[in-house]
Amino acid sequence: MSHLLFAILxxxxxxxxxxxxxxxRDNVYVIESEWxxxxxxxxxxxxxxxxxETLPVYWEKDTELKGTGKTLIxxxxxxxxxGNYTCLTADTHEIVSYHFFLIxxxxxxxxxxxxxxxxxxxxxxxxxxxxxxxxSGIFICSxxxxxxxxxxxxxIRSLKxxxxxxxxxxxxxxxxxxxTEYTAQCQKESxxxxxxxxxxxxxxxxxxxxxxxxxxxxxFFIRDIIKPDPPQCQYxxxxxxxxxxxxRTWSTPKxxxxxxxxxxxxxxxxxxxxxxDTDEQFIQIPKAGPKSKISVQARDRYYNSSWSxxxxxxx
Numbered sequence: 356m357s358h359l360l361f362a363i364l365x366x367x368x369x370x371x372x373x374x375x376x377x378x379x380r381d382n383v384y385v386i387e388s389e390w391x392x393x394x395x396x397x398x399x400x401x402x403x404x405x406x407x408e409t410l411p412v413y414w415e416k417d418t419e420l421k422g423t424g425k426t427l428i429x430x431x432x433x434x435x436x437x438g439n440y441t442c443l444t445a446d447t448h449e450i451v452s453y454h455f456f457l458i459x460x461x462x463x464x465x466x467x468x469x470x471x472x473x474x475x476x477x478x479x480x481x482x483x484x485x486x487x488x489x490x491s492g493i494f495i496c497s498x499x500x501x502x503x504x505x506x507x508x509x510x511i512r513s514l515k516x517x518x519x520x521x522x523x524x525x526x527x528x529x530x531x532x533x534x535t536e537y538t539a540q541c542q543k544e545s546x547x548x549x550x551x552x553x554x555x556x557x558x559x560x561x562x563x564x565x566x567x568x569x570x571x572x573x574x575f576f577i578r579d580i581i582k583p584d585p586p587q588c589q590y591x592x593x594x595x596x597x598x599x600x601x602x603r604t605w606s607t608p609k610x611x612x613x614x615x616x617x618x619x620x621x622x623x624x625x626x627x628x629x630x631x632d633t634d635e636q637f638i639q640i641p642k643a644g645p646k647s648k649i650s651v652q653a654r655d656r657y658y659n660s661s662w663s664x665x666x667x668x669x670x
Contacts, residue, residue: 376456379561383455385568386431390460390468396432403427403442404452411445431456437566457568471507471562471569473499473534483560483571485541486582486661489606492546494580496523496558498571499534506565511539514557514572520544521556543577548606552576581660583614588651590670595641597669599651615656619665621648 376384376399386397403412403425414421416438421427423445431437441453460468474480475497487494496511513521523541530536543556560571588599597618606612618638621628623646631638634656643649649669654662 379457379568382453383457385457385459386437387459387461387465388432389463391463394432396430396436399429399431399456401427401429401440401442401454405442410451412442412451413445415441415443429456431458434458434566457563457566459568467569469569471500471564471567472571473501475499481573483558483573485558485573485575485580487577487580488582488584488602488604490548490577490581490612491606492543492548492577494541494543494577495538496541496560496573497536497538498560498562499536501534508563509537509539510561511541512559514559521558546577549611552578578655578658578660581655581658583653583655583663585663585666586614586616586651586653588649588666588669590649592670594639595643596637596639597649597651598637599666599669600636602653602663605653613656614653617652617654617662619648619650619652621650623648 376386376397379385384399386399388394388397401414403414405412405425408425411423412425413423414427421429421440427440427442429436429440437456437458439453439455442451443449444451460470462468469482472482474482475484477484483496483498485494485496498509500507509526511523511526515521521541521543523539526537526539528535528537541558555574555576558573560573562569562571584602584604586599586602588597590597599616601609601614605614613634615632615634616636618631618633618640619628620631620640620643622644624644640647640649650665650667651669652663652665654660
């Protein structure tokens with residue numbers, strides 16, 4: 356009976372060790388650590404990758420001796436516990452194998468505590484935002500950090516895997532005084548702008564900051580993330596007419612991809628503004644004051660996508 360109880364307890368212990376981690380890639384694992392003082396550390400079993408059972412080996416982490424023998428039980432709770440655990444030969448001190456551990460902070464409900472990225476100021480607290488200027492299948496994905504750190508690394512890809520139908524460029528950093536925004540240009544291969552979309556694109560962003568790990572997802576149809584560039588406009592003073600042209604980056608032909616427009620007239624004298632909607636590419640504003648500010652924005656006429664930014668002033 357005691358042998359049976361020992362076997363059952365051993366199975367439970369082994370299952371707990373397996374659940375403590377998940378594999379990110381070869382030799383790299385993620386520990387989901389509940390971020391409070393009461394929860395105990397996760398116990399992880401490490402095995403030295405050697406076929407010679409008699410080979411004397413030992414384990415190091417950051418030059419600190421952690422144990423001897425082919426297996427090691429590591430306890431990982433906080434960032435100092437994470438990092439590289441290396442198995443070396445006792446006689447020649449050659450590296451035999453290693454395990455690198457990252458930590459994802461979670462709350463008591465198992466939800467990721469996100470601290471690396473800064474959210475965009477949108478209703479749903481978006482961390483990964485993707486926008487397309489047209490229906491070419493090319494789109495830009497963006498995310499932000501509080502400041503640029505040389506230790507933060509990003510990987511963005513389609514959830515369809517390495518053989519997926521979306522390819523992305525390397526992220527580019529744009530830094531101002533408060534945040535660093537990263538952008539990557541992605542393209543859905545074999546995309547037909549004239550065909551109906553049936554399956555959403557699913558983008559997956561992985562973020563590591565030394566030993567901290569987070570991931571983010573975004574699922575969308577191209578039609579849902581359309582945001583045209585602003586139109587180019589001008590003002591004809593003789594008859595008070597504002598005219599504009601389609602953005603150069605917009606899809607063609609215009610008959611198949613029509614835009615609708617808004618014209619904003621801001622009175623500097625009365626400190627108020629008027630907005631007019633139109634499907635045309637001109638509008639008459641005969642009563643606009645000499646110092647009124649006029650600008651135009653555009654949106655897909657037949658689909659409720661985002662409005663473009665306002666154009667440069669028309670005069």
